[in-house]
Amino acid sequence: MATFVHLTPAAHVAGIRRSGIKARGERGERGGVHLFPVLASYALTHQWLRELARRPGPRGVVAVQVRLPDGEPVAVGRYGRSQEEVTAAEAVRRVRELGDGALGWEVFLPRAVARGEVRQVRAVRQVAGWRYFPGAHGIAPCVCAGCVQPGTYGSRRLRERRPHPMDGPAPAARVLLARLDRAEARADTGALRDTLRWYGLRRRGPVERLAPLAAHPDAGVRQELARTVARWSTPGADPLLATLAGDADGEVRVTVAEAVAYRRTDAAGDLLAALGRDPSPAVREAAVEGLVERDTPAAGALLALLADDPDPSVRTTVALLTEE
DSSP states (O other): OEEEEEEEEGGGHHHHHHHOBOOEEEETTEEEEEEEEOOSOHHHHTTTHHHHHTSSSSSOEEEEEEEEOTTOEEEEEETTSOOEEEEHHHHHHHHHHHGGGGTTEEEEESSOBOGGGEEEEEEOOTTOSOSSSTTOTTSOOOOSTTTSOTTSTTHHHHHHHSOBTTTBOOOOHHHHHHHHHHHHHHTOHHHHHHHHHHHTTSSOOOHHHHGGGGGOSOHHHHHHHHHHHTTOOSTTHHHHHHHHHTOSSHHHHHHHHHHTTTOOSHHHHHHHHHHTTOSSHHHHHHHHHHHHHHOOHHHHHHHHHHTTOSSHHHHHHHHHHHHO
């Protein structure tokens, strides 16, 4: 018989004692139970403890000891990689031979565990194991928006301690205002665009303070202003975007069309409708995605007109996005 351990929240213990371990999650089309062989090393056997404990859900983790027939079909391999179908005895042998190299490995049983296969439920020391990935200790975590999701445990503290150069969090409002003043005083368009980009990471901002930038001589500043304001819920953002939508520079109007594509206000919908009739084919093409997202009768009627647009790139974009 092969012996394994299954780590689970203590809140599940009563149900496990009553009916075993339910098959959860999916592997292909099958549900199952994740296990790890019981080894001589306590740390290796319970290596998944800290990683599982930091995830959302009931607090407090226990170890459920399970015994399976040696010939029981299971899958074994490193988490996130392809796993090989073997017997339970072979899975134990492979993991044992890896030694410390077994960090991050797991065994998957493609069925539920019956009550008679549960041998013991015991408390475990919550300090065992690794977090994030084996060997993560001592390595600075990535704090980009893709790796650190807002609202997850410890994310705010981590991002404030080690702000990402592109994804923030954004500096305080007073800091950004000071940067804006210095950039304007020096006529530094690069610093001005960078400050606007940081403003774009905030939900609200000083619309009246930034409104004069709609007349800035640098088109890049006006484009960054459109991207920034399109993300705000601050009153006055839509009129400022409407001003930028009338910019003489076609690239600025293209940026406005792209920026308001997912802005959920009635004014943004009207603005997209106007941009969809812009004299520039590039602007009309940029407005198509936002019109598709609106899914309203007015947007549908305009898309029907754009489907017969004189410009072939506009027609192609409409065809591609409406098919999706």
